[in-house]
Amino acid sequence: MKTNFLKFVLPMAVVALGLTSAMSTNAMDKSSEELAPIMGWKHVSGPNPCERVQVCSNSGNFDCTTPDGEQLYAKPISTCLTPLKRNVQ
Template sequence: MKTNFFNYAIPMAIAIIGLTSAASTSSITKSELAPVMGWRQIENESTCEPVQECSNSGTFDCTAPDNTQLYAGSESSCLVPLKRNTED
């Protein structure tokens, strides 16, 4: 009877320890998001060109060197304005 108990209890205990360790490491928060390519609208919101990367976190508008707003998107659509965490 003791042998059967240990045959089930030890692997279960190891699995529980492994799962709790994995769960605790996945809850580490990220301090910054990955940079997002900023796109400038050329003619309208359906024609865009890539300009520079934006952090997309913070309260300041992410702008191109000529002070035009940059957007998240692609060559065919850029509608979501990007932000950055510094004023420069």
């Protein structure tokens, strides 16, 4: 009786633990998307390919742009390639 109980309950407990862990990891990924503001850079010609413009939130559905409408980008190393977003237009 005890062996049958363990054979039935133990796999269900392992599955429940796995599902709980997966859901908490997914929630952590979503909360990390809204990090600190990111400096927005625009493409320019010259020795430095990027110029600092303004801070973008990088969360939202609207493009982060300069006042004249140019798209702003994140600058991970030396080139600005990743377009930034913001919450308000």
